[in-house]
Amino acid sequence: MMSPSPTTTSPAPSARKAFFGHPRMLANLFSVELWERFSFYGMQGILLYYMYYSVTDGGLGMSEGVAAGLVGAYGGGVYLSSIVGAWVADRILGSERTLFYSAILVMVGHISLSLVPGYAGLAIGLVLIAIGSGGLKANATALVGSLYDEKDERRDAGFSIFYMGINIGGLMGPILTGLLWNSFGFHFGFGLAAVGMAIGLAQYAATRKYLPESAHLVANPLPRNHFIRVGSIAAGAIAVVLAAVAFGLINSENLVGLMAILALVAAIAYFVVILSSKRVSQVERRRVFSFMPLFVASTAFWALFQQQFTVVALYADTSLNREIFGWEMPPSFVQSINPIFIIIFAAVFASMWTKLGSRQPGTPLKFGIGLAVMGLAFLAFIPFSGGGPASTPLLALAGILLLFTFAELSLSPTGLSAATKLAPSAFPTQMVALFYLSVSLGSTLSGWLAQFYSQDTEVSYFSFLGITAIVLGAALALCAPAIKKLMGGVR
Numbered sequence: 001m002m003s004p005s006p007t008t009t010s011p012a013p014s015a016r017k018a019f020f021g022h023p024r025m026l027a028n029l030f031s032v033e034l035w036e037r038f039s040f041y042g043m044q045g046i047l048l049y050y051m052y053y054s055v056t057d058g059g060l061g062m063s064e065g066v067a068a069g070l071v072g073a074y075g076g077g078v079y080l081s082s083i084v085g086a087w088v089a090d091r092i093l094g095s096e097r098t099l100f101y102s103a104i105l106v107m108v109g110h111i112s113l114s115l116v117p118g119y120a121g122l123a124i125g126l127v128l129i130a131i132g133s134g135g136l137k138a139n140a141t142a143l144v145g146s147l148y149d150e151k152d153e154r155r156d157a158g159f160s161i162f163y164m165g166i167n168i169g170g171l172m173g174p175i176l177t178g179l180l181w182n183s184f185g186f187h188f189g190f191g192l193a194a195v196g197m198a199i200g201l202a203q204y205a206a207t208r209k210y211l212p213e214s215a216h217l218v219a220n221p222l223p224r225n226h227f228i229r230v231g232s233i234a235a236g237a238i239a240v241v242l243a244a245v246a247f248g249l250i251n252s253e254n255l256v257g258l259m260a261i262l263a264l265v266a267a268i269a270y271f272v273v274i275l276s277s278k279r280v281s282q283v284e285r286r287r288v289f290s291f292m293p294l295f296v297a298s299t300a301f302w303a304l305f306q307q308q309f310t311v312v313a314l315y316a317d318t319s320l321n322r323e324i325f326g327w328e329m330p331p332s333f334v335q336s337i338n339p340i341f342i343i344i345f346a347a348v349f350a351s352m353w354t355k356l357g358s359r360q361p362g363t364p365l366k367f368g369i370g371l372a373v374m375g376l377a378f379l380a381f382i383p384f385s386g387g388g389p390a391s392t393p394l395l396a397l398a399g400i401l402l403l404f405t406f407a408e409l410s411l412s413p414t415g416l417s418a419a420t421k422l423a424p425s426a427f428p429t430q431m432v433a434l435f436y437l438s439v440s441l442g443s444t445l446s447g448w449l450a451q452f453y454s455q456d457t458e459v460s461y462f463s464f465l466g467i468t469a470i471v472l473g474a475a476l477a478l479c480a481p482a483i484k485k486l487m488g489g490v491r
Contacts, residue, residue, distance in 0.1 A: 021354075022158045023147040028207040030165035033140055035200025036103065037166045039110055039193040040133060041339075042173025045332040047071060048313045050186045051122075058185045060119065062252070065451045068310040069256040072447010074126050075306055076259040079440030081134025083266055086142075086433035088135065091222040095139040095146070096208055096215045102139070103201045105132030110194035114187050125190070134436075141432045145420035146214045155421070156360075159413040160350035167342035169196075170335070178332035220279075220426050256447045263441040267295065270434050279426035283488045287422040290486035291431070295438045297367045297476050298415050302442025303449060304374050304469055305404060308338060310450035311461075312401075315381075319455070320397055321390040329394075337398055341405035349409045362484050363418045368477035370411030375469030377403035378462045385458035421490045 051067035053059025062070075089098040109128030112121055144162050148155045173196065177189035222230065244250045250258060274280060274288055316322070316334040323329075353360050361369070380400045384392040415435050423431030453461050 022154055022161060025147055025207075025210055025212070026144065026158055026161065028203075028210065029140060029144055030162055032200050032204040032207070033162065034165040034169040035196050035203065036106065036133075036136060036140075037169030038173040039106065039169075039195075039197035039200070040129070040173070041170040041335060042177035042196060043110060043113065043129070043190055043193040044071075044075075044309055045174030045335040046177055046181045046186060046189050047074075048309060049181075049317065049331065060122065064314060066252050068314065068450035068453075069447045070252055071309050071313075072306070072444050072450060073256040073259045074130060075309065075447065076256075076263055076440045076444030077126075077130040078133045079137070079436040079443060080259065080263050080266065081131045082137050082436035082440070083134075083270065083430070083433040084131070085135025085137070085139060086430045089139050089142070090219045090427065090430055092218065094216050094218045095142045096211055098135050099139040099143065100201075100204060100208065102132045102135030103197065103204060105129075106136065107194055107197040107201060108132075110190055110197055114191035114194055117187075137436055141416050142420065142428060143211060143215050145417075145428075145432075146212050154354065156414060156417045157350040157354045159417045160346050160353070160409070163409075163413045163416075164343055164346035164350075167339035167346065169339075171339035171343060172336075174332045174335035178330040181332065182330045219428055256444055256451075260441060260444040260448060263437055263444055267434065267437045267441065270430065270437065274424060274427050274430070274434075277424070277426060280424045284424035286486045287488050287490060288424065288431075290483050290488075291418070291422050291434070293476060293479060293483055294364065294367055294415065294418060295434065297371055297472065298411065298435065298438035299442045299445070300469060300472050301367075301371055301374055301407070301411050302439045303445035304378060304442075304465055305408060306439075306443040306446035307450060308335065308401075308404070310446055311453045312397075314450070314453070315392070316397070318389060319384075319387065320392050321394060323390070324394070334397065334401075337401045338405055338408070341402050342409070345405060345409060346413075349413075362480060363414055363487070363490075364480035364483040365477055366410050366414045368473040368475075368480065370407045370409075370414075371473030371476065372470050373403055373407035373410065373473075375466045375471075375473065377401075377407065378466035378469065381462040382459055382466075385462065386455060388455075418490075422487065 048067055048071050050059050051062045051070060052064045053061070055061045085098055085102060089095045092098075093101070105128050109125045109130075109132060111125075112128060113125030115121070116124060141159075144159060145155075148158060173193065177192050180192050181189040241250070271288065271292065275285055280288070312334065313331065316331040320331070320334065322331065322333075377400050380403060384396055415438075416432070419432045419435040420428070449465070
């Protein structure tokens, strides 16, 4: 008999106690994720600048194009590693323990960035953070999903509340790490990110025992006699990567392209494995097919949205007027504008979906709306393009990032929720990993696209991406009825 799935198991009685009308354990996961995101976005808020600022300014002196590509590749690596974390959770440790050990890796990665100088600290830190964050992301989402029954109308609203916790951390992180960078240097900013992760880890260790029983189960246990073979494959893969780096086959200039190919191949392989599994019923198989166009739409969305850490970060450093009452704001503060809006509007969206209930737009339509609004946000850059240094008012960029926020709230929490609802019972966490693979591919593409951005190409760059996103959103909305039929009653 298969272990109960986190997507279908009824919550424990204690989980039904209210936290703003939701299971009480949502408050604990909300807080743990807040501190993890504080560390993650705090570090990422200053990462690009650390890479391309000159050595005399405390940076590594890379070119802007290579630095942006590496940030995109790193972002893709974070989400790509979520498939490893999901597999470990489903086959070996379960979601709860995988999240705990992943958080330890993230903390050690931030410590490496803070204490180890130069390229060595950058490489060690980013690899550890990418692996740890990947394991943490998919499993935190699966744990939230374990708090709700499959048809619970509060589900999307619960993910929106959880998403608000993510963005409180995303708000505080870039501001505080940016202040430390501005006053003491990059490595002090990275050190604060390590402290934030340590706080989140301590809180999770204190509350993990209160999760529902389903969170501690291994959905599809790996037979003991397969452990040596799996360990050998993992060790071989690591050896191949290290050899490729040592011989120059993988370098800073081609990494973004290799990451994109790897993410695409991994996504295709995942769909094939899930669809061909004998553990998947016919209804579940149709639901997986319905997830495919959502995967494509999500990839396109994140290719634009994740440019907050590439193109928008460059724009904030070169074209934005950051002076406030005679004080020049660090460019990393711009990364906190989107989280501010998320905090304000996440509850509004959650309330709206809850009030609408069964009358709310279906998942495909929400995805289409998110893509179209994202396209409008990129078109909104055009009136300010080509103006030169400090030419764009801060309020103008804030308005553009407000559109980013509306697009994000339409698509991202909905995508997380859809992944848990459409997941076959044998692949609960790994379907969440598939959603994160779309984020991985999109994040990598955001770094690749950023290499075509310059102040001379701003109008054509923003026009092409904006129009493309609107067209894709409209196409998805038109296909929504057909997709909903495949979803087999899941909204």
